[in-house]
Amino acid sequence: MDQVAEAAGVSRATVSRVINGAPSVDAKIREIVQRAIADTGYVPNVAARSLVTRKSNSVALVISEPDRPHNSSFLNRIFTDPYFGRITAGATGALRPHDVHLVIIPTDSTDHHHVIRYLRQGHVDGVLLISSHEQDPLPRQVHELGIPAVVSARPASPLAASFVDVDQRLGARLAAEHLLSRGCRRLATISGPLDIPAGSDRLDGFRSFLANRGLVDVPSIEGDFTRHGGEECARRLLAEHPDIDGLFVASDLMSEGALRAVQDLGRRVPDDIAVVGFDDSSAALDCRPLLTTIRQPVEEMAAEMAEVLMAHIASPGRLPRSVTFQPTLVIRESA
Amino acid sequence: MDQVAEAAGVSRATVSRVINGAPSVDAKIREIVQRAIADTGYVPNVAARSLVTRKSNSVALVISEPDRPHNSSFLNRIFTDPYFGRITAGATGALRPHDVHLVIIPTDSTDHHHVIRYLRQGHVDGVLLISSHEQDPLPRQVHELGIPAVVSARPASPLAASFVDVDQRLGARLAAEHLLSRGCRRLATISGPLDIPAGSDRLDGFRSFLANRGLVDVPSIEGDFTRHGGEECARRLLAEHPDIDGLFVASDLMSEGALRAVQDLGRRVPDDIAVVGFDDSSAALDCRPLLTTIRQPVEEMAAEMAEVLMAHIASPGRLPRSVTFQPTLVIRESA
DNA sequence: TCCGGGCGTGAAAGCGCTCTCAAGCGAAAA
DNA sequence: TTTTCGCTTGAGAGCGCTTTCACGCCCGGA
Numbered sequence: 001m002d003q004v005a006e007a008a009g010v011s012r013a014t015v016s017r018v019i020n021g022a023p024s025v026d027a028k029i030r031e032i033v034q035r036a037i038a039d040t041g042y043v044p045n046v047a048a049r050s051l052v053t054r055k056s057n058s059v060a061l062v063i064s065e066p067d068r069p070h071n072s073s074f075l076n077r078i079f080t081d082p083y084f085g086r087i088t089a090g091a092t093g094a095l096r097p098h099d100v101h102l103v104i105i106p107t108d109s110t111d112h113h114h115v116i117r118y119l120r121q122g123h124v125d126g127v128l129l130i131s132s133h134e135q136d137p138l139p140r141q142v143h144e145l146g147i148p149a150v151v152s153a154r155p156a157s158p159l160a161a162s163f164v165d166v167d168q169r170l171g172a173r174l175a176a177e178h179l180l181s182r183g184c185r186r187l188a189t190i191s192g193p194l195d196i197p198a199g200s201d202r203l204d205g206f207r208s209f210l211a212n213r214g215l216v217d218v219p220s221i222e223g224d225f226t227r228h229g230g231e232e233c234a235r236r237l238l239a240e241h242p243d244i245d246g247l248f249v250a251s252d253l254m255s256e257g258a259l260r261a262v263q264d265l266g267r268r269v270p271d272d273i274a275v276v277g278f279d280d281s282s283a284a285l286d287c288r289p290l291l292t293t294i295r296q297p298v299e300e301m302a303a304e305m306a307e308v309l310m311a312h313i314a315s316p317g318r319l320p321r322s323v324t325f326q327p328t329l330v331i332r333e334s335a
Numbered sequence: 336m337d338q339v340a341e342a343a344g345v346s347r348a349t350v351s352r353v354i355n356g357a358p359s360v361d362a363k364i365r366e367i368v369q370r371a372i373a374d375t376g377y378v379p380n381v382a383a384r385s386l387v388t389r390k391s392n393s394v395a396l397v398i399s400e401p402d403r404p405h406n407s408s409f410l411n412r413i414f415t416d417p418y419f420g421r422i423t424a425g426a427t428g429a430l431r432p433h434d435v436h437l438v439i440i441p442t443d444s445t446d447h448h449h450v451i452r453y454l455r456q457g458h459v460d461g462v463l464l465i466s467s468h469e470q471d472p473l474p475r476q477v478h479e480l481g482i483p484a485v486v487s488a489r490p491a492s493p494l495a496a497s498f499v500d501v502d503q504r505l506g507a508r509l510a511a512e513h514l515l516s517r518g519c520r521r522l523a524t525i526s527g528p529l530d531i532p533a534g535s536d537r538l539d540g541f542r543s544f545l546a547n548r549g550l551v552d553v554p555s556i557e558g559d560f561t562r563h564g565g566e567e568c569a570r571r572l573l574a575e576h577p578d579i580d581g582l583f584v585a586s587d588l589m590s591e592g593a594l595r596a597v598q599d600l601g602r603r604v605p606d607d608i609a610v611v612g613f614d615d616s617s618a619a620l621d622c623r624p625l626l627t628t629i630r631q632p633v634e635e636m637a638a639e640m641a642e643v644l645m646a647h648i649a650s651p652g653r654l655p656r657s658v659t660f661q662p663t664l665v666i667r668e669s670a
Numbered sequence: 671t672c673c674g675g676g677c678g679t680g681a682a683a684g685c686g687c688t689c690t691c692a693a694g695c696g697a698a699a700a
Numbered sequence: 701t702t703t704t705c706g707c708t709t710g711a712g713a714g715c716g717c718t719t720t721c722a723c724g725c726c727c728g729g730a
Contacts, residue, residue, distance in 0.1 A: 012680090075421075076420045085410040086411075089410045101458070105439075114431075359708060364708090
């Protein structure tokens with residue numbers, strides 16, 4: 001920095017002002033300094049900068065998933081489900097204009113002391129927290145740290161934290177409506193894990209809408225949001241209820257598996273059984289037939305999370321805010 | 336820190352020594368200081384620390400994948416292929432004892448100026464670089480930055496950089512041998528992208544081994560390491576060569592798709608067509624029948640990358656080193 | 671011509687830590 | 701008892717940056 005200052009014939013203070021875009025610098029001097037910066041190849045030292053500004057210009061994207069060592073590790077789940085890629089895409093896109101980096105931190109939801117440590121150490125200015133399981137203590141712990149945070153869904157236990165979510169029940173209702181409108185009458189559903197709101201809310205929404213229409217005792221089975229789980233659930237469901245003609249599967253990934261099982265069992269989709277998924281992720285396009293599904297605008301939701309987080313960082317006093325997005329029905333071939 | 340020092344009745348220097356585990360501190364004093372640290376809830380300021388140590392105690396895991404906006408984004412590819420989860424698992428595991436954080440940075444291999452900027456800013460002490468495409472300029476650029484780096488595979492163009500790889504040709508040969516030993520004689524292969532060494536080397540290895548055994552003109556088709564691509568390639572391959580009885584697919588993910596296509600076309604696996612994959616990732620277990628495949632020890636490889644990187648960081652002068660792992664055949668049901 | 675106000679710039683303090691260097695202390699050796 | 705050595709501790713400088721504060725300069729008004 002001294003080098004630059006000398007090369008430009010100004011003080012370090014002025015160089016600093018140019019770098020930080022202070023408005024009070026004379027245009028000519030600004031230019032001279034910028035040239036000097038370019039000539040010397042000077043790059044500010046981030047450590048020194050954040051020592052004084054108390055800002056790191058980066059936020060963490062913490063993805064907390066339960067580890068199931070004998071089934072699939074949390075990392076395998078994270079790097080296998082397109083959902084998290086969409087979150088990442090949305091968040092990075094929104095953060096770029098703020099010149100803020102995204103630090104992705106996958107973690108086992110049963111053991112995240114290393115995450116807490118990382119956050120306490122002040123590596124980041126805020127946290128985007130993707131955590132869904134009810135018993136996951138992370139949202140509360142992060143909240144207690146006092147670091148700005150935005151959660152990816154309605155926290156299972158009420159928390160004075162900002163969150164962004166999709167109207168899960170509405171999504172389930174759209175699926176139910178569509179199946180009914182096709183003429184399906186013997187409906188069933190493969191839900192997500194019931195210990196996560198996205199799982200139970202979609203199930204509730206589906207069931208209660210159908211109940212209003214006079215359809216009760218709709219069979220359901222609890223899945224795990226994986227392709228493999230969807231396949232297995234579909235097999236069991238069809239074994240118990242062979243006459244099903246409409247199926248709502250609470251995620252696209254599970255739909256992929258379910259679709260395979262259904263067709264393996266000799267049912268045609270959508271003629272014998274119509275299938276509606278949930279997400280509208282890339283997995284929907286990997287399905288054969290192409291999956292009719294409920295779209296949640298994950299990228300936009302993640303972008304909104306990022307914006308809300310930036311607002312919290314900018315003005316720490318700000319009250320928590322929750323934003324709910326509307327899902328939409330995307331009709332393709334499977335229903 | 337002053338607080339802690341006062342509470343413990345020592346100087347800041349001593350507190351610092353305790354925190355950094357300097358051996359020259361009296362045991363009793365050490366204990367007093369530690370208690371004071373616990374009592375005050377003191378957490379060192381990382382910015383101040385790295386300002387003086389010039390270390391950030393974190394390394395980047397840069398995953399560079401080409402973006403294909405009309406097909407699948409680089410983020411979708413990354414968060415859909417179990418390979419990267421395994422890399423992450425291996426690297427974090429190896430880094431933990433060093434008390435070093437892993438910062439995951441996915442990037443579009445055609446536009447990574449933001450990565451370069453991040454690295455130049457000194458956020459990390461080193462880079463684990465996952466980049467395979469021949470034309471990807473990132474390895475060279477990182478190398479020119481002078482920051483310690485380890486590459487995930489033999490760099491396409493020779494580079495004085497350390498790398499860790501698996502013996503690709505040997506893997507392909509194991510697959511060929513196994514297919515031959517089953518009695519298959521009309522072999523074919525779905526390769527990876529030929530602009531990446533893992534793609535071309537496996538193809539070469541497969542072909543040249545078979546050529547030595549008198550099998551020439553083995554049909555091949557170029558895949559893209561995705562499930563969907565594998566399915567499509569298998570269809571096309573079988574359309575042109577309906578009499579194939581043994582298939583080597585250069586990744587498990589592609590095998591999953593290929594398996595589906597093969598069975599859709601009425602062929603039994605392994606009786607009509609035996610299929611051998613490559614990777615031994617979780618995708619191999621998602622296959623029906625379970626996939627016989629070539630195991631590459633990705634976690635161990637990533638761990639080795641991390642270790643080599645730490646060595647480079649510890650002694651910057653050190654010469655580049657390359658480590659090659661051996662693949663093994665894992666026999667399951669598909670061949 | 672002189673004075674006051676504002677704008678642009680520089681000097682210097684200080685962010686929280688590490689680490690060198692010197693000093694202090696006790697024990698061992700003479 | 702005195703000297704010396706080694707080990708532990710404290711004082712203080714300095715890492716590279718931002719930011720306050722004060723100063724100097726230029727311009728407009730008197």
